[in-house]
Amino acid sequence: MLRIAVLVSGGGTNLQAIIDRIEDGTIRNTEIAMVISNNKNAKALERAAKHHIPAQCISPKDFENRDMFNKVLLDTLLDLKVDLIVLAGFMVVIPPEMIRSFRNRIINIHPSLIPSFCGTGYYGLHVHEAALARGVKVSGATVHFVDEGTDTGPIILQKAVEVKTGDTPEVLQRRIMEEAEWKIMPKAIDLIAAGCVKVVDGHVIIEEETA
Ligand code: GRF
Secondary structure, X not given: OEEEEEEEOOXXXXXXXXXXXXXXXXXXXXXXXXXXXXXXXXXXXXXXXXXXOOEEEOOHHHOOOHHHHHHHHHHHHXXXXXXXXXXXXOOOXXXXXXXXXXXXXXXXXXXXXXXXXXXXXXXXXXXXXXXXXXXXXXXXXXXXXXXXOOOOOOEEEEEEEEOOOOOOHHHHHHHHHHHHHHHHHHHHHHHHXXXXXXXXXXXXXXXXXOO
16 A cells, blocks of 8 residues: 655645545555645645545744754654655645655656746746746646756656647646646556656656556
8 A cells, every 4th residue: 555645735636636536446555644734724634634534734834943844744754654745736845854765755746848837936827827928839747756956856747738829827727737737646646556657767667567
């Protein structure tokens, strides 16, 4: 059984997709050990509660300094003995100690086709504003492992989504969520749970399932 922690900050629609796909059996052999939010008002916490999934808020606001917050977050994850940390819209910079402790065991979803429209400052609607400003005809989403850079880790899965005439950032954001994010994030977790995902020389290799 793959034990995962899902880290969230807001709406939690990616968390919902993960919950739904575990419940319908599309994600196999996986349990959510804990949902952690840095924001006590995150709707994602309500989603967890509705499905009887343990959830807690760990907010930087409740600590004297960032180092103390980082330590409690890392200690909580280590105590939970999770195999994989899933960043599903977690708007907190991941501390280097956490990346070292969970090397190639933290995944993130980014709402563009990396390496386009990613890196510092590209979050939320800014990503889609930039894609529309450039006039790209396709955008999409990427699931990747987290390394020390911003959106620079090994790419696991990507899915392209059409940009349509008249799209607003909000419309494009929603289409990318529905057509890409909610599909490739659950798929990546299932592949990892099945032991099919290897990182070799900084690149992901997806192996066939031997059933
Ligand atoms: C998604 O667009 C994801 O790509 C980005 O943050 C957003 C989270 O949305 N990293 P939600 O909280 O899962 O609804």
